[in-house]
Amino acid sequence: MTGYSNDPIRTPLCDLLGCDVPILLAGMGGVSRWELAAAVANAGGYGMLGMVREDPSLIKQEVTALRAATDRPFAVNLIPAATKPELLDAQLLCCLALGVPAFTFFWDVVPAAIERVKQAGCLVLHQVGTLQAARNAEDAGADLIIAQGIEAGGHVHGRQSVWDLTAAILAQTSLPVVASGGLATGADLAAALRMGAVGIQCGTAFLATEESFAHAYHKRCVVDAGGADTVLTDIFVLNWPKAAAVRVISNSVTAGLKGSNLGHDPADLPRETIAWDGKTPRLRYSTDSPLRTTTGNLEAMPAFAGKGLDAITDIVPAASRLNKLAADARYSIAHSSEATS
Numbered sequence: 063m064t065g066y067s068n069d070p071i072r073t074p075l076c077d078l079l080g081c082d083v084p085i086l087l088a089g090m091g092g093v094s095r096w097e098l099a100a101a102v103a104n105a106g107g108y109g110m111l112g113m114v115r116e117d118p119s120l121i122k123q124e125v126t127a128l129r130a131a132t133d134r135p136f137a138v139n140l141i142p143a144a145t146k147p148e149l150l151d152a153q154l155l156c157c158l159a160l161g162v163p164a165f166t167f168f169w170d171v172v173p174a175a176i177e178r179v180k181q182a183g184c185l186v187l188h189q190v191g192t193l194q195a196a197r198n199a200e201d202a203g204a205d206l207i208i209a210q211g212i213e214a215g216g217h218v219h220g221r222q223s224v225w226d227l228t229a230a231i232l233a234q235t236s237l238p239v240v241a242s243g244g245l246a247t248g249a250d251l252a253a254a255l256r257m258g259a260v261g262i263q264c265g266t267a268f269l270a271t272e273e274s275f276a277h278a279y280h281k282r283c284v285v286d287a288g289g290a291d292t293v294l295t296d297i298f299v300l301n302w303p304k305a306a307a308v309r310v311i312s313n314s315v316t317a318g319l320k321g322s323n324l325g326h327d328p329a330d331l332p333r334e335t336i337a338w339d340g341k342t343p344r345l346r347y348s349t350d351s352p353l354r355t356t357t358g359n360l361e362a363m364p365a366f367a368g369k370g371l372d373a374i375t376d377i378v379p380a381a382s383r384l385n386k387l388a389a390d391a392r393y394s395i396a397h398s399s400e401a402t403s
């Protein structure tokens with residue numbers, strides 16, 4: 063067990079969230095379902111369900127399944143700024159009725175959503191890509207900031223590196239800060255702790271695990287590609303606000319852009335079904351990534367991944383990924399203190 067009190071990687075984050083090691087599973091839409099969240103939480107990390115724009119019936123199903131698989135605390139990830147108000151209202155109502163203990167929000171700060179769940183006694187983690195958004199989240203009552211750097215997989219809110227943004231938020235807000243974006247090794251965790259962050263959040267590193275709900279094709283792309291194979295583009299934008307950029311592994315769609323990766327207007331893009339999840343069509347240029355349940359042209363869908371890809375060379379159980387990250391961070395900390403003593 064990793065939760066002993068003199069663990070060099072234990073931080074106040076572990077007490078705040080009720081985990082043993084300061085490693086958060088990112089609330090990846092579609093990918094972070096109950097199986098992955100339970101595996102991370104049961105191994106001592108902190109689990110999140112990625113429920114962006116999901117119907118309340120699925121949220122209820124996932125929360126119930128997660129609770130059956132672990133008694134560890136967890137958060138539900140929602141994106142208020144990219145969700146229609148009626149759906150967001152229904153999602154929040156559902157989560158509060160289920161007694162969800164914590165939320166992670168992302169993208170533009172929506173103070174009303176933060177205030178509503180804080181009033182219900184929930185913990186609020188807010189992922190941001192800019193210092194201004196961190197300040198807004200702090201003002202609105204968030205408990206913790208996740209600083210997302212440009213290296214991140216999936217939607218990328220800001221344009222600063224994870225280290226620069228983490229340093230700026232640490233210096234200019236009084237909230238605990240978790241670093242996120244391209245972080246996939248124990249050395250990354252050790253570096254984050256050294257600069258004063260209370261932990262790291264990982265998406266891509268947990269996507270390539272047995273329990274994640276990503277399609278095997280997506281997991282294989284993550285294993286085979288390197289950080290230099292990723293691009294930041296807003297071509298995958300149907301169903302998100304204009305100009306929302308994502309980091310993906312390059313594919314036939316991004317190759318066709320011939321370097322014009324940014325500046326696409328959703329109004330100019332054709333609506334063409336290229337894949338299906340059951341009876342739900344998936345459009346070319348949408349932000350839907352291939353899931354276990356997806357059939358069709360998977361290659362043309364966005365394979366979200368961050369710049370930490372070089373460290374991810376196999377598909378393993380999530381507990382193995384987490385345990386190795388933690389062990390390598392302890393080693394890194396022990397060796398850097400030997401070097402300075």
Ligand SMILES: Cc1cc2nc3c(=O)[nH]c(=O)nc-3n(C[C@H](O)[C@H](O)[C@H](O)COP(=O)(O)O)c2cc1C
Binds near residue numbers: 088091189217244269
């Ligand atoms: C497949 C995938 C889906 C994502 N979906 C979401 C999401 O629904 N909500 C969210 O807050 N962040 C989402 N993100 C971004 C993560 O929260 C996080 O910033 C990112 O994974 C960190 O970079 P990394 O992937 O290099 O670890 C997603 C990332 C990936 C890779």
